Amino acid sequence: MSKLKIAVQKSGRLYEESMQILKDIGISIDNGRDQLKASAKNFPVEVFYLRNGDIPQYLKDGVVDAAIIGENVLIEKGGNIQIIQKLGFSSCKVSIAVPKSAKYTNMQDLDGKRIATSYPNTVQQFLDKNNVNAQLHIINGSVEIAPNIGLADAIVDIVSSGSTLFKNGLKEVEVLLKSEAVLAASPLISDDNLDILNTIKFRIGSVLKGRRSKYVLLNAPNDKLEEIIAILPGMKSPTVLPLAQEGWSSVHTVIDKNKFWEIIDILKEHGAEGILVCPIDNMIL
């Protein structure tokens, strides 16, 4: 039977959540990342633990069929690699930063300057687009130190919380792109493995919908039911069940996690009581 080869980051910011999402979609992995690859017990998948920067090439060459990888790395090194699904974690930006004390009004201030980065293709494209001529210094880690040691006037690197920039006395001045973890496919994936990948995509979709939602149960007096139902932006229509206590009903529905507190406050104002809120593992619509 055909097995889908899926690459994940061997170490780094995507690793934990990549393994968590595989677990959440019911794929349990036999052995850890000390091995280069591991098989799933219950699903036709082999997981390859690879260096982040190598994954786009493995996808291009068809060495792996799919990968969980940062969009930023795909944009830098990719080409013809299809993004199957955004995964909603490891959000970051790829940004230009300069020393806090540096004068910066626009991109022209970088003309003739030195920029240290691990993203030379992304940076060069951005410079070309803005008609800026700068000298690139390609370094593979600790990029933010470059201005402090006199290696560069500016840097381009990923910014997540912004704390690395802050600690190194830098300020963000331009955002080149926004990125998150994605599920990506090799252009050489076989039809059989594409079927497996589509099953993974379907399962991930239902896990992500679940993560974005909350299941809400509440009690409401029957004379307030209509207005309470009007407040609830449910999947279709909320489930309404009579309570043992006459004149009251139980209302069940799903609401968006981000709107949750706002909606709960309005529900209380309209007479809802005994509100229970539960997490959702999966939503299969």
Ligand code: PRP
């Ligand atoms: C990345 C990046 C920055 C830092 C930004 O490094 O290179 O240094 O994160 O994150 P922050 O805005 O939350 O401070 P990472 O630790 O992922 O490892 P790397 O040095 O291998 O890129």
